[in-house]
Amino acid sequence: MKNPSFDPILAVFPDMGGYGAYVWPAFAIAALVLIGLLMQSLVSARRNEAEAAALRAERAAALEAAQPREAGHGA
């Protein structure tokens, strides 16, 4: 063993020549902002598109019920 005091956390997060306390938070803040914004955008796109599709289906069904068999009448 070259390094007797092997710490798995320090191995994953090197101390960056003493600047680890500044470098890692910088990347963490960027990740937090970008991932948060992406997730919020994904969720609202999915939610809104599903609701719009449901409303359109509901309206189509209502129109169908109001005028039954219109297309079936003689040519």
Place this chain on the structure above:
Amino acid sequence: MGQKDRNRPAATMHRYANPARFLRLARTAQPWAAALTIICLSAGLYLGLFASPAEYQQGDSVRIMYVHVPAAWMALFVYTSMAAASFAALVWKHPLADLFAKAAAPIGAGFTLITLATGALWGKPMWGAWWVWDARLTSVLVLFFLYLGHIALTNAFDEPTRGARAAAILALVGFVNVPIIKFSVDWWNTLHQPSSVLRLDRPTIDPSMLWPLLLMGVAFTGYFLWVVILRMRAEIAARRIRALRFSRAAG
């Protein structure tokens, strides 16, 4: 073919104004933007955090550059694109232009927030201060407030078109801040270092640091396209919901 269109930029533009056409285009572009983001981000992070050298004066703190500088580029690029879209919205009444500006503003605000936060984390070990009130830092803070103002103004009116119009005027007026930010390090005394990439002559930065920087820049651009498409899709669907609810209420 297209003879008339070529003479009128507005006509060419309006061919893409149809939301259905835009949505088809967006659905095709979205996975490519996502792939570009993930590939360039992985390569950029690997090179920036592990494979590139520490700087001879700043040590490893220079690695903050790989997120700080591309975020600052994006903060300016997104605002510039919003100003251009706002111009198109006001002059040609392009219906997707307002939509784009509304979708882009929160992303630009996010990039500006990252620029300010990572700048503070870089400033503390290098300058001995989290913040100084010099021209560069102050003008970027103003940019952040312009983004917040744009978001607030867009949502401030009951009628969405009035909010969009007010926000478009703010975006255009606020654009004077963009060249001020860019040239602030040349015009005024500052602790902030001048540009080493976007120069009139050639980059003064070493290729081992330029590559991760450019990869992160491409990744952030891909991210912006990806998220702006998602947000425009969400907004188009939201308008459709409003219209359908209105027609249901009307009869």
